[in-house]
Amino acid sequence: MLIERLTEALGADAVKTSPEDLACYSFDAYSQGVLPSAVVLPTSAAQVSAVVKIARDLGEPLIARGSGTGLCGGATPLRAGIVLSFARMNQLLELDIENRRARVAPGLVNLQLSERIASTGYFYAPDPASQRASTIGGNIGTNAGGPHCLAYGTTVNHVLALEMIDDRGECFTTAVDDLGYDLTALLVGSEGTLGIVTSAWVRLLRLPPATGVWLAAFPSIESASEAVSAIVGAGIVPTALEMMDATIVRAVESAYAAGYPEDAAAVLLVESSGEPEEVASADAAIARIARAHGATKWQAATSAEQRDALWRGRKGAAGAVGRIAPNYYTQDVCVPRTRLPEMLAAVDDAARRHEIVVGNVFHAGDGNLHPLLLYDKRDARQVAAVIETGNIVLARAVELGGTISGEHGVGIEKRNGMSLVYRTEDLAAMACVRDVFDPQALLNPEKIFPSGISCREMRT
Amino acid sequence: MPRDANVNDIAISDALAEATARRRSVALRAGGVFAGMHRSVLDADEIDLRARRAVLEYEPRDLTIAVECGATVAQIEQLLRERRQFLPLDAPDAVRASVGGVLATAWNGPRRHRYGRPRDLLIGSAFALANGTLARAGGMVVKNVAGYDLSRLFVGSMGTLAVLLRANFKALPLPECTRMFLASLPAGTRARAFAQVRNLRPEPAAAWWIGGFAHEIDGDPGDDGRIAILMECDGALLERATLDWRAALGRAGIPETRLLDAGAHAAFSRLLDAPMQLPGAHAVTYRSPSLPSNALALADAVAGVIDRFELQCDLLVDIMNGDVTVRAGGNAAGFAQMIGMLDDALHDLAPRARILAGGGDAHDRLDCFGLLPNALSRMRALKQRFDPHGILNPGVAFFDGGHT
Numbered sequence: 001m002l003i004e005r006l007t008e009a010l011g012a013d014a015v016k017t018s019p020e021d022l023a024c025y026s027f028d029a030y031s032q033g034v035l036p037s038a039v040v041l042p043t044s045a046a047q048v049s050a051v052v053k054i055a056r057d058l059g060e061p062l063i064a065r066g067s068g069t070g071l072c073g074g075a076t077p078l079r080a081g082i083v084l085s086f087a088r089m090n091q092l093l094e095l096d097i098e099n100r101r102a103r104v105a106p107g108l109v110n111l112q113l114s115e116r117i118a119s120t121g122y123f124y125a126p127d128p129a130s131q132r133a134s135t136i137g138g139n140i141g142t143n144a145g146g147p148h149c150l151a152y153g154t155t156v157n158h159v160l161a162l163e164m165i166d167d168r169g170e171c172f173t174t175a176v177d178d179l180g181y182d183l184t185a186l187l188v189g190s191e192g193t194l195g196i197v198t199s200a201w202v203r204l205l206r207l208p209p210a211t212g213v214w215l216a217a218f219p220s221i222e223s224a225s226e227a228v229s230a231i232v233g234a235g236i237v238p239t240a241l242e243m244m245d246a247t248i249v250r251a252v253e254s255a256y257a258a259g260y261p262e263d264a265a266a267v268l269l270v271e272s273s274g275e276p277e278e279v280a281s282a283d284a285a286i287a288r289i290a291r292a293h294g295a296t297k298w299q300a301a302t303s304a305e306q307r308d309a310l311w312r313g314r315k316g317a318a319g320a321v322g323r324i325a326p327n328y329y330t331q332d333v334c335v336p337r338t339r340l341p342e343m344l345a346a347v348d349d350a351a352r353r354h355e356i357v358v359g360n361v362f363h364a365g366d367g368n369l370h371p372l373l374l375y376d377k378r379d380a381r382q383v384a385a386v387i388e389t390g391n392i393v394l395a396r397a398v399e400l401g402g403t404i405s406g407e408h409g410v411g412i413e414k415r416n417g418m419s420l421v422y423r424t425e426d427l428a429a430m431a432c433v434r435d436v437f438d439p440q441a442l443l444n445p446e447k448i449f450p451s452g453i454s455c456r457e458m459r460t
Numbered sequence: 461m462p463r464d465a466n467v468n469d470i471a472i473s474d475a476l477a478e479a480t481a482r483r484r485s486v487a488l489r490a491g492g493v494f495a496g497m498h499r500s501v502l503d504a505d506e507i508d509l510r511a512r513r514a515v516l517e518y519e520p521r522d523l524t525i526a527v528e529c530g531a532t533v534a535q536i537e538q539l540l541r542e543r544r545q546f547l548p549l550d551a552p553d554a555v556r557a558s559v560g561g562v563l564a565t566a567w568n569g570p571r572r573h574r575y576g577r578p579r580d581l582l583i584g585s586a587f588a589l590a591n592g593t594l595a596r597a598g599g600m601v602v603k604n605v606a607g608y609d610l611s612r613l614f615v616g617s618m619g620t621l622a623v624l625l626r627a628n629f630k631a632l633p634l635p636e637c638t639r640m641f642l643a644s645l646p647a648g649t650r651a652r653a654f655a656q657v658r659n660l661r662p663e664p665a666a667a668w669w670i671g672g673f674a675h676e677i678d679g680d681p682g683d684d685g686r687i688a689i690l691m692e693c694d695g696a697l698l699e700r701a702t703l704d705w706r707a708a709l710g711r712a713g714i715p716e717t718r719l720l721d722a723g724a725h726a727a728f729s730r731l732l733d734a735p736m737q738l739p740g741a742h743a744v745t746y747r748s749p750s751l752p753s754n755a756l757a758l759a760d761a762v763a764g765v766i767d768r769f770e771l772q773c774d775l776l777v778d779i780m781n782g783d784v785t786v787r788a789g790g791n792a793a794g795f796a797q798m799i800g801m802l803d804d805a806l807h808d809l810a811p812r813a814r815i816l817a818g819g820g821d822a823h824d825r826l827d828c829f830g831l832l833p834n835a836l837s838r839m840r841a842l843k844q845r846f847d848p849h850g851i852l853n854p855g856v857a858f859f860d861g862g863h864t
Contacts, residue, residue: 098753099782143605154603156612157580166838177749178833179814180859181621181842182566182579185612189605209661233521235544235633275662277696334601336522366603367522406603414606421606425595429846430608436841448607455845 002058006038006082009050014041014088025083026076028068029130030413033076036063036083043088045163045171045198052196052442053169055082061445064192066107066138069130071330072411074142074191078446084196086137092116093199100204101160106137106197110144113202122204125152128407129315137197143189145407147240147314150365151273154407156188158203164195167438171198186433191409192444194437208273211239212283213307216290217264217297221245221348221360224266225340227293228364232337236285240271241365247324248317248359248372255320258313259306261297268295268364269314317361318372325357325374329386333397334406337367346396347371354385368406369397395420410448419450431455467507469586469594469625475507476623476851477592485854488619490530490558493551493736494565496745496817498618498856499824507623509560515539516626517600524583524600526628529560545631548575550666552736554729560624566616569732570666571690573780575632578615584628585611590847594625602630613842619853620860621846635665635692639702640724643709643717644682645669652712653687654756657779660708662701664780665692668731669756671763672774673787676734678720678727687714687779690728735776735785736817743772743789744799744818744826748810752782758810759784765805769798784810796820803827832858 006015016022016039025039026032037060042048055062061081068075077083086107094103097120104113110131114123127146128134134144140162145154152158161175162184172195174183187194218224224243231241244252244267249260260267268290272282287298301307313320321328335343344360347369351358357374373389375382394404394417404410404417418427430448432455434441467475479486485504512530519525520543527536534554540546550569551557561567568577575581584598587610597610611628614621645653650669657667670677671685679686693701706717720727735745750758759777766773766788776785788802803826806813811831815823822828833839836858843850843859850860 096751099751143609145603149603153576153580154605156609157576172838173834175833176577177568177812178835179566179616179812179829179831180833180836180839180857181617182612182615183833183835183838185579185609185615188609190608194608206663229521232523237523237633275693275697275701277700278662278694281694281696334603336519336524336600337602338519338521363603367601368603401599402601403599403604403606405606406601407605409605410607418607421599422597423595425593426597427607429589429593429595429597429610432845433608433610433613433842436838436845 002037002054002060005054006040006051009054010040010042010047014043016041025065025085028070028073028075030071030073030411031076033073033078034080036077037080039083039085041085041088045165048084048165048196048198049169049171051082051084052165052167055442056168056440062196062442063444064137064141064196066135067109067133069134070138070142070411071332071408072405072413074409074411074444074447076412078412086135089198090135097122097204101201102204103199103201104136105199106140107135110134110136110139117204121207123207124158124202125205126155126158129318136200136202140188140197140200141190141192142407142409145363145368147242147363150241150363151237151239152205156185159184159188159200160203161201162187162197163199165198166195167440167442191411191447193434193447194443196443210276210279211271211273211307212279213301213310214270214283214286215260215297215299215310216268216270216295217261218266218268218293218295221266221344222341223294224268225344225364227268227290227295228340229338230289230293231286232365234285234289236282238270238282238286238365239273240269242269242314243267243360243362243364244269244314244317245360247357248321248361251320251323251359252313252317254323256313256316258309260313264296269310314361321359321372321374325376327375327377329373329375329390331369331371331373331390331393332405332408333393333402334366334368335397335400335402337365339400339402340364340367343369343397343400343402347393350389350392354389356382356385356389366406367402412447415448415450418448424453427453428455467512469588472507472588472623472625473592473594476588476590479505479851480591480849483849483851485851488623488853490561491532491556493553493557494561494567496815496823497565499828500821501853501856504854509558512625520545523631524602524628525631526600526626527559529558529563529624529627531559533557533559533562540631541634544634546634547581547629547631549578550732552733559627563615563624563627564617564619570668570778570781574663574665579612581629582611582615582627583630585614585624586626587614587622587624589622590849590852598628600628618857620843620857621852623852636695637693637698638724639691639698640720640727641689641691641705641717642679642686642720643714644680644686645684646713646715647683649713650684651756653709653714654779656708656712657687657689658752660705662691662693662697664689666690666728667779669777669779670775673734673776676737677730688727688731690724735787738817738819739789741819742791742795743787744822745785745787745816746806746813747783747785747816748813750782750784752779755779755782755784759786761809762786762806765809766802769802771802785816799826829858
C-alpha cells in the first residue's frame with residue numbers, strides 16, 4: 001500500500017525500494033540505522049506535502065535528509081519509515097542581490113551557493129567543514145556553524161524566511177520580520193522534528209575587500225588556548241580562529257603538506273577580513289598577543305595559494321587522521337572561551353586514562369571543541385574506551401558551563417546527554433513545542449529527546 | 461495590585477502558579493517604552509519587573525553577559541562600555557527601555573544588518589511558565605545546538621508565552637571610532653544617495669533617509685530630505701573611509717557632509733528615540749518592514765496618503781534594512797475619526813505596518829499589528845499549550861484569538 005501510494009503521487013522514478021537503495025539511506029555519517037520502508041526523491045513542495053499525507057495516513061515515520069553528512073545520526077532511520085531525500089530539490093530558486101538574499105531549495109549544496117554567486121561580490125557565510133557535500137536544508141536542520149561563524153554567526157543568523165510542510169502536509173511560512181513568536185529561530189536547529197523545509201530565503205554578505213590568514217605556532221596547547229582567550233578578551237574577533245594540536249598538525253602535513261610547522265605542539269589558524277586597514281590592525285594586534293603567549297612562529301599567508309593551502313589543511317584535518325588510525329569519532333562540545341585550557345586538559349586526561357589517541361582540531365574562538373578520538377573499531381577495548389572518553393568529555397564540558405553540542409546537533413548520539421545540560425522541566429518545555437508541531441511524532445522520531453521526557457509535566 | 465517590586469524567581473513562580481490556579485490574569489510591567497506596540501491588558505494583577513535589573517554574570521574575556529530582564533538597556537551599555545564592549549540592542553529611550561521589553565517586542569534596530577538582531581545575540585534564558593514552572597534554555601556559550609532554541613522562540617511573544625527572567629547575550633567589542641555623517645539632499649539626489657549609501661565601503665553601521673522629524677533628529681532639511689549615516693570602524697580606517705564616503709556622496713550630488721564625532725553617540729540616540737516621540741496626543745507612528753529596494757517607493761506612497769488627509773508627515777527610512785517609519789500628526793478636531801481612515805489607507809499600502817506609538821490609546825483603537833503572520837495558527841497552538849488558561853498578558857496581541 002505504501003509503495004503504491006508513493007508511486008502514484010511521485011512517479012516510479014522518485015520512489016526507491018530496492019534493498020541496495022534502501023541500504024544507502026539507512027545510515028548517515030554517524031551510524032547505521034535500520035532499512036527505511038522507502039526512499040523518495042520529491043521535486044516540489046507539493047510532492048513533499050503528498051508524501052507527508054501518505055505517511056500520516058499509514059503511520060509511517062518521515063526522515064528528511066540532505067546529504068547525510070550529519071555526525072549525530074539525525075538523518076538515520078530508527079524504525080523504518082520514509083526517507084525524504086532532497087537530492088532533486090537542489091536549485092538556487094531566486095537571486096536578489098539588490099536586497100542581499102537568495103531563495104534556495106533545501107537540497108542545494110552549501111558551497112555551491114557561494115560558488116554560483118561569487119561573481120556578484122556576495123557570499124553565503126555559514127561554512128561547516130562538510131560544506132562541499134552538506135545541503136543548506138541539512139544545515140538549517142542542525143543550525144550548522146563552521147570556522148567563520150565566529151564573526152558571522154551560525155545558520156540561524158542567516159535564514160530570513162522558511163517555507164515548511166507540517167506534520168499534516170500543510171504548507172506554512174515563517175520570516176524573521178513576522179510578528180509574534182520567532183518560529184524561524186525555533187525551526188532552525190530543530191533537526192527535522194517540527195516540519196520539513198521546502199525552501200528558504202537566506203542572507204548574503206558582501207565579500208570583504210581584504211583577507212589575511214596567519215598561522216601561529218605554540219610550544220603547548222595551553223599557551224595556544226591562553227592566547228585565544230587573550231585575543232578575544234582584547235576585543236578582537238577575527239573572522240576565524242582555529243586550533244590544531246600536534247597530532248592533527250602531523251596528520252595534515254603528511255596528507256596535504258599545507259605548510260604547518262610539525263614541531264609545534266599547537267597551531268592557531270587565524271583569519272581576519274574587512275578593509276585593508278582593519279586587516280593590518282588585526283595582524284599587528286594578534287601577532288603581539290600570540291608572541292606574548294609564547295608563539296614561536298607567526299607566519300602570514302602571502303598569496304591566495306598559501307591561504308588556500310592553510311585552509312585546505314584545516315578543513316581536511318578529519319580526513320587526514322585516517323593516516324593515524326582506521327577510525328575516528330568526532331566529539332562536539334562548546335565551553336566558555338576562558339575554560340578552554342581546562343577543557344583541553346580534561347580531554348587529554350580522559351584519553352590518556354583510556355589509552356586512546358586524541359587529536360584536537362576546533363573552533364577555538366567560539367570555545368567549540370572537536371576532539372577526534374582515534375581508534376580501531378575491530379578492537380572492542382578501543383571502542384569501549386572511545387565511548388567512555390566521549391562521555392567524560394560531555395560531562396566535563398557541562399561542568400565547565402558549556403554544552404553538549406556546539407554545532408553538530410543532538411540526533412541519536414546525544415539524546416541521553418541532553419539530561420546533562422537540562423533539567424526535566426527544561427526538556428518538558430521543549431517536548432511541549434514538539435507536541436504542538438507534531439503530536440504523533442511522525443517527523444524524525446526518537447531524535448533529540450532522552451527517553452521518558454514528555455510534555456505532561458507542563459500540563460496545568 | 462502591583463506585587464512587590466523586588467520579586468525573585470521563586471516569588472514570580474508562586475505568583476504565576478497561584479494566578480493559574482485562580483484563573484487570574486497577570487500583566488507584566490517593565491519600562492513601558494514599548495507599551496504602544498501592543499494592546500493594553502485589562503483587569504489583571506500586575507507583576508512589576510523593573511526592580512529585577514541585576515547583572516547576573518559578566519565575563520568580559522568571554523564576551524558574554526547575563527542580566528535580569530528588568531535591566532535597562534542604558535545600564536548594560538554603560539557596564540559594557542567600561543570594558544570597551546557593547547550590545548547593539550538599539551532600543552529607544554535606553555534609560556527606561558528594559559532588556560525584557562526589547563525581546564518581548566522583537567525590537568529590531570538599524571544596526572542589525574551589521575551586528576545581528578537582538579535575538580541573534582541572545583544565547584540563553586531563564587523563564588517562568590504560566591503554571592509557575594521555572595525553566596531555562598541555552599546557556600553562556602556562543603554556540604549551542606542542544607535542543608530547541610526556546611530563548612529565541614520567546615522573542616516577539618509580548619509576554620504571552622512565559623515570563624522572561626534572565627537573558628544571556630554575547631557581547632561585541634566596541635568599535636574604536638564612531639562618526640556620524642549628516643547631509644542635506646539637494647533636489648533630485650535622493651535615489652542616487654540611497655544607492656550610494658547602500659554600496660558604501662566600509663559598510664555603514666546604520667543609515668537613514670529622513671523627511672521631517674525637524675525637532676527630534678539632527679541635520680538641516682534639504683530639498684530632498686536629509687541623510688544620517690553612522691560609521692563604526694577601526695581607528696586606522698577612519699580618515700580614509702571618511703574621504704571615500706564623502707566622495708561617494710559627492711557622486712550622488714551631495715556637496716557637503718557634516719561630521720559628528722563627540723556628538724555621534726547622542727545623535728544616534730536621538731535617531732533611535734525619534735519614532736517613539738509624539739508631538740502631542742494627535743499623532744501616531746507606524747513602522748513597516750520592507751525590502752531595501754522598495755523602501756523609498758513605500759515611503760513616498762505613505763507620505764502621499766498622509767498628505768491626502770492633510771496631516772503632518774515625518775518619515776524615517778532605514779536604508780540598510782528597509783524599515784519605513786512614518787509619524788502622522790495634526791491638530792484637527794476630527795483627528796480621531798480621520799486617523800481611523802488613515803489607518804485603513806496605510807495598511808492598504810503597507811499591510812505589515814505596525815504601530816510603535818500613538819496618542820489617545822491608538823494601539824487599542826487602531827490596527828495595532830497590521831498583517832498577522834502566516835503561521836498564526838501554530839503560534840496560537842503554542843500559546844494554548846504554554847498558557848492554557850490565558851493568564852499571561854491576555855489581550856495584548858493576537859495569540860489568544862482576541863484580535864484578528
